[in-house]
Amino acid sequence: MRSWILLFSLLAVLFAETARAEALAPPASTGHCLSADVHALGSLDHGQVLYRIVFLNRCESPRSFFWCAEHSATQVPATVACRSQRGFGSELRHAIFHRKEFQWSLPPGVRIRFQDCSDLEIPTADFRCAPLATSTTRR
Numbered sequence: 001m002r003s004w005i006l007l008f009s010l011l012a013v014l015f016a017e018t019a020r021a022e023a024l025a026p027p028a029s030t031g032h033c034l035s036a037d038v039h040a041l042g043s044l045d046h047g048q049v050l051y052r053i054v055f056l057n058r059c060e061s062p063r064s065f066f067w068c069a070e071h072s073a074t075q076v077p078a079t080v081a082c083r084s085q086r087g088f089g090s091e092l093r094h095a096i097f098h099r100k101e102f103q104w105s106l107p108p109g110v111r112i113r114f115q116d117c118s119d120l121e122i123p124t125a126d127f128r129c130a131p132l133a134t135s136t137t138r139r
Contacts, residue, residue: 033059066123
């Protein structure tokens with residue numbers, strides 16, 4: 001009986017180590033308001049892990065942000081990949097007031113990268129902020 005408890009404990013620790021993910025803010029973070037927490041919820045089929053990714057806005061104004069996933073040894077789903085064949089799509093941009101949560105099946109050890117911008121800017125795929133395009137009125 002003790003050996004089963006020991007084996008179960010060892011497997012739980014091993015899962016926690018291999019499923020670990022990290023969230024990376026941009027290196028030049030001047031006035032960035034977002035923080036991200038990434039937690040593994042459990043193992044899935046095909047070697048994937050279900051992750052909960054929670055973004056928190058610590059500022060008192062709305063923000064817009066872009067996030068993506070990357071892994072040095074394996075592919076991540078194209079819809080959330082940092083370097084996707086499809087390029088950068090607007091579906092990866094989000095608005096946040098206080099908190100926004102995502103759940104994704106990703107490979108163990110994935111890295112979540114993100115860029116947040118003021119509500120007057122939009123995040124770009126190269127992790128910068130660009131001014132919103134001004135719309136012109138037709139007559």
